[in-house]
Amino acid sequence: MPGFELFGDAERKEVHDVLDSGVLMRYGFDGMRQGHWKAKEMEHAIQSRFEVNHAQLLSSGTAAVSLALASAGIGAGDEVIMPCFTFVASFEAIIMLGATPIIVEIDDTLTLDIDAVKAAVTPKTKAIMPVHMCGSMANLNALRAICDANNLILIEDACQAIGGTYDGKALGTIGDLGCFSFDFVKTVTCGEGGVVITNNQKYYTNADHYSDHGHDHEGSDRGAETHPFLGYNFRISELNAAVGLAQFRRIDDFIAIQKKHYTIIRNELSNIEGLTFRTVPEGGEESYAFLNFFLEDLDTARKVSHSFKDNGIDVCFHYFDNNWHYIRKWDHLTTQKSLFPLSKELKEGLSYLKGKTFEKSDHFIGRNISCLIKLSWTEAEVIQRAKTMAALIRESIV
Numbered sequence: 001m002p003g004f005e006l007f008g009d010a011e012r013k014e015v016h017d018v019l020d021s022g023v024l025m026r027y028g029f030d031g032m033r034q035g036h037w038k039a040k041e042m043e044h045a046i047q048s049r050f051e052v053n054h055a056q057l058l059s060s061g062t063a064a065v066s067l068a069l070a071s072a073g074i075g076a077g078d079e080v081i082m083p084c085f086t087f088v089a090s091f092e093a094i095i096m097l098g099a100t101p102i103i104v105e106i107d108d109t110l111t112l113d114i115d116a117v118k119a120a121v122t123p124k125t126k127a128i129m130p131v132h133m134c135g136s137m138a139n140l141n142a143l144r145a146i147c148d149a150n151n152l153i154l155i156e157d158a159c160q161a162i163g164g165t166y167d168g169k170a171l172g173t174i175g176d177l178g179c180f181s182f183d184f185v186k187t188v189t190c191g192e193g194g195v196v197i198t199n200n201q202k203y204y205t206n207a208d209h210y211s212d213h214g215h216d217h218e219g220s221d222r223g224a225e226t227h228p229f230l231g232y233n234f235r236i237s238e239l240n241a242a243v244g245l246a247q248f249r250r251i252d253d254f255i256a257i258q259k260k261h262y263t264i265i266r267n268e269l270s271n272i273e274g275l276t277f278r279t280v281p282e283g284g285e286e287s288y289a290f291l292n293f294f295l296e297d298l299d300t301a302r303k304v305s306h307s308f309k310d311n312g313i314d315v316c317f318h319y320f321d322n323n324w325h326y327i328r329k330w331d332h333l334t335t336q337k338s339l340f341p342l343s344k345e346l347k348e349g350l351s352y353l354k355g356k357t358f359e360k361s362d363h364f365i366g367r368n369i370s371c372l373i374k375l376s377w378t379e380a381e382v383i384q385r386a387k388t389m390a391a392l393i394r395e396s397i398v
């Protein structure tokens with residue numbers, strides 16, 4: 001997955017353009033910038049590659065998720081349904097707006113469980129936010145149907161699945177809004193960065209203004225611009241955008257490498273009895289950023305995970321025991337540890353989490369091993385790794 005593995009001359013060249021002009025900001029300074037608009041260029045590249053009308057590049061993926069929600073008018077007292085297996089950024093982005101994350105079970109897709117989503121809809125629900133974890137997507141047709149029936153917005157957190165598709169469309173373009181992260185460990189990196197994409201003109205305009213202190217971006221005198229509504233600063237710098245622009249141009253190569261490595265390992269593991277792969281919803285194609293598989297029980301998964309670690313198979317995660325990605329370790333959320341007072345709505349909204357259990361998700365996450373697919377491996381290394389993994393799994397199963 002990490003695009004940084006292939007950082008090179010193309011990235012350096014784009015950064016040098018910015019350093020040569022000295023204009024590190026994405027807006028204004030038209031005369032000084034020698035024709036370089038890296039953030040704008042990257043937005044256009046994203047729009048064209050994903051066949052989507054609008055892209056707003058931002059300072060992070062977390063900002064992208066928050067901005068997607070804000071652009072659709074979601075805030076205090078509103079509920080957003082999201083999965084219990086995701087990076088903490090997903091709920092951070094919701095909480096930042098004062099909205100309440102309603103955290104529900106996942107299934108063998110490792111993304112939102114459709115029945116759990118249906119059961120979680122209340123009159124306060126404003127949006128459903130699937131997270132396409134570890135390179136593969138939620139059942140988007142089913143989620144779209146729930147959204148349509150209840151007048152809800154569908155927001156895709158596609159931060160870990162850039163390049164994946166569903167029904168032939170790019171992930172991130174199927175919901176009303178979609179989000180990607182370009183942080184340092186994502187498939188495409190800006191160092192730090194993110195993007196909101198949408199076909200909705202209003203949401204785009206909102207995201208454009210909101211991410212730059214509410215500036216309306218009319219005319220060419222920044223100081224004279226008006227502010228139709230309150231905003232913040234989630235701008236990306238031209239330096240970060242320059243790196244991302246070079247990286248994004250290589251996305252097809254990156255996905256092809258991921259697919260090749262993923263396929264070698266998957267084939268090697270595919271005839272191990274007691275091992276099954278994660279379910280990919282019908283019509284979906286993964287981004288191949290990770291290979292995910294299930295073992296028969298929690299003990300076996302723990303054994304395999306330890307055996308991988310002891311034998312040099314790195315970047316494979318057993319999220320059940322991992323600090324970051326699963327609700328079992330989100331005590332700071334469930335006990336509401338905040339530096340500053342949270343609003344009454346949010347405190348009350350989060351109170352359902354005290355003592356809540358996620359048995360169905362435990363069943364899947366407990367048995368899951370998730371292996372990152374690196375770009376920098378040689379083919380020989382991948383083949384060797386696949387063989388070692390298969391042998392270690394077989395050893396742990398008996």
Ligand SMILES: *Cc1c(COP(=O)(O)O)cnc(C)c1O
Pocket residue numbers: 060061062063065086087089090131133157159160181182183193194
């Ligand atoms: C990386 C990530 C984010 C946030 O991205 P940052 O750019 O690190 O803020 C959000 N959601 C998921 C699922 C992620 O993996």
